[in-house]
Amino acid sequence: MDGLKKILGIVWILIALVVAYFGITVMGIPKLTSGKQEDLVFGIIILFVLVPIVSGGMAIFGYYSLTGEYSDDK
Numbered sequence: 193m194d195g196l197k198k199i200l201g202i203v204w205i206l207i208a209l210v211v212a213y214f215g216i217t218v219m220g221i222p223k224l225t226s227g228k229q230e231d232l233v234f235g236i237i238i239l240f241v242l243v244p245i246v247s248g249g250m251a252i253f254g255y256y257s258l259t260g261e262y263s264d265d266k
Contacts, residue, residue: 194263204254208247215243 215238223235256262 194260197257197262198260201254201257201259204250204257206254208250208254211250212243212247215239215247219243
């Protein structure tokens with residue numbers, strides 16, 4: 193089971209990278225450059241608030257899983 197947790201830790205880190213890429217390139221930067229005020233506010237919220245929280249949390253969870261913090265021995 194610990195081996196599965198380590199593999200899933202790598203998966204969570206990769207998903208965090210995908211979420212960060214998607215959040216920046218698809219949701220963040222196009223909204224900032226659209227020229228509309230509603231899109232600008234939404235883009236700032238996504239780019240500077242949501243993407244770091246979501247991708248950072250997923251990456252930290254994956255790191256802890258990879259290093260064995262969730263193992264049964266602790």
